[in-house]
Amino acid sequence: MNDASIPEPVIRRLSLYLRHVEQLAGREIETVSSTQLGEALHVTAAQVRKDLAYFGHFGRPGVGYRVGALLAALRGVLGTDRTWNVVLVGVGNLGSALLRYKGFPRRGFRFVAAFDADPAKRGRRVGGVDVFAMDALPHVADERGAELGLIAVPAEAAQEVADRLCAVGLRGILNFAPATLTLPPNVPVDPVDLAAHLERIAFRAARAFDVDRSGPGC
Amino acid sequence: MNDASIPEPVIRRLSLYLRHVEQLAGREIETVSSTQLGEALHVTAAQVRKDLAYFGHFGRPGVGYRVGALLAALRGVLGTDRTWNVVLVGVGNLGSALLRYKGFPRRGFRFVAAFDADPAKRGRRVGGVDVFAMDALPHVADERGAELGLIAVPAEAAQEVADRLCAVGLRGILNFAPATLTLPPNVPVDPVDLAAHLERIAFRAARAFDVDRSGPGC
DNA sequence: AACTGTGAAGACTTTCACAGCA
DNA sequence: TGCTGTGAAAGTCTTCACAGTT
Structure with missing residues (x-):
């Protein structure tokens, strides 16, 4: 109970x-x-x-x-009666927005570092968070006490990134890449497929329309 | 069946x-x-x-x-055997990233316009999409055949934006604001609370750790 | 031999309805 | 009276297991 x-x-x-x-x-x-x-x-x-x-x-x-x-x-x-240390991988469009998203710190999550495969991004700061090359992951993750990981890389790279996050001892992963990840069962993964959310709306919108043709509803 | x-x-x-x-x-x-x-x-x-x-x-x-x-x-x-026309409201961090996100067009969704309460943003283009003032919503949405709406504004503004989208005849809404929207049942809403996803991972990570203390799992 | 489609069983979730407490 | 906490009933979803098809 x-x-x-x-x-x-x-x-x-x-x-x-x-x-x-x-x-x-x-x-x-x-x-x-x-x-x-x-x-x-x-x-x-x-x-x-x-x-x-x-x-x-x-x-x-x-x-x-x-x-x-x-x-x-x-x-x-x-488990949010304390702050969780989070790292992000993939400082692209979406990754940058997530680093700046105020809803995370407000709810108990703090970015301690970000990583990107592109060496040109190394050394930048985005949303107040340092961006490192992928090689730095083991060192930085350990040093800064990273606990959760957020994946915002292209689908092709997602599994490899996930494996590396897992190898470094992260305890959970939020995956924005449109790919299904395979990880040991003690590392929970939550997939967020943005396009899939729109697909669901499209599906329901089509049905609602079929059922109820009473025109714009408000 | x-x-x-x-x-x-x-x-x-x-x-x-x-x-x-x-x-x-x-x-x-x-x-x-x-x-x-x-x-x-x-x-x-x-x-x-x-x-x-x-x-x-x-x-x-x-x-x-x-x-x-x-x-x-x-x-x-x-319902994605054709293209859906989408508008976005709230061209902030997250909104801008969504406008540029390639996963949407790839899966059958096309942004036809974006809107923001801040007049300074009016006239810009973000990710190839025109940004308008909120007043322009009825005109532009109609002219460009908008069907679905994407809300990326602060929680306080979300319900009002939703009402306006609905009034303009949109048929479904994807809501990134951390607020529960109330709309007529023929307008489907799908909530995406990013912080809530992290909370779920935090919850599961804490439990996985309690159950299985065999150290970093990879 | 390999694989689908599907009733029936089982597991899980939600709703109901009411006893009991402030 | 107003509201919680909770067994029992109803409803929903998943898994099983196998007849039937290629």
Whole structure:
């Protein structure tokens, strides 16, 4: 009940709850009910309660959940009650944008270095982060305590980069390259295929249109 | 059997199959079995067959699937057998990178315009795409046949931007802002929360470490 | 011999509905 | 009264296993 067996879909929603509860805390709201949370996030109230019950009973019947306690608990479960050191490989379009993305530091992730195969990029700083040649990976990753890796290289290079990140002892990888990576099971990988997201929207848009031809819906 | 009721998880995998089958086609491979596809993508062979059976029987027992036919069928189902016109709102870090991202045009999505609240950005071109002021949205979206929208603005602005995109008749939205959008059900939204992806990796990395302390796994 | 397509079984997730607490 | 926590029911998705095709 308190072990590692929290279902994947629950974990996805925990991030959602965390994001919203952070906002509530910022607005100095002290208490929130499962119904309110559910409405804000388009999740049923029962689902919210089940999800939160996976890791303790800190809701108060008749009152709801204390925002402060919930915030701390969510961060604790997700592991973002501390800062994670992240490296990025591939300082191209997307890589550069990710290095500058403010959402990462805001949520507990700090870039400690970036790497690129192109020697011309070596020595630059992007978004306040030093860019190194790939050769420097073992040394720099170790020195700066890198824990997670972010891959933003072309698909052809992704597996090799992943292997090198893994060899250096990184504990998890976020993969933006449109390629399926194979890694040992103790190194979690999360694929983010941007084009696939658009494909999903295209699919649903085509269906919604077929079903409901009532014209522009707003 | 041939209607809109294809489960969400299946659709996600269709994109994965499409990506791989495109590569096979590029390598002039003519035939692929469910086992091969499954191994390449870390999906069971039975799952591959079930998924593909949702929309027709074009596998050949004893042989496998014809790559050409499969490619066409996957594109047909996902709706990417034609080009979709896309607009982007929010030409910041991330927005600029998305405008330049080559994976979109490669998979059937073309940016026809971009918009930004900052008047200073008006008139620029980013990644070959014209940037307009928000006021121009109704006119330009209509003129250029915009169908899908991509939101890359700060969380606070996301809902208003979404409403305006919807009002202009867009048929689907990909939302990179860390905010939950509320829109009519005939306008599909797909949220992409980059920080949430890292949170998921952090969660799993922490668990993998607890379970298996055998040191750097490669 | 190799492989697909598919009912049936099994596993997992969500929803329901209500006992119990503040 | 208002709300949580939770078993039990319902629903969804995945895997199994095999008949049938090339």
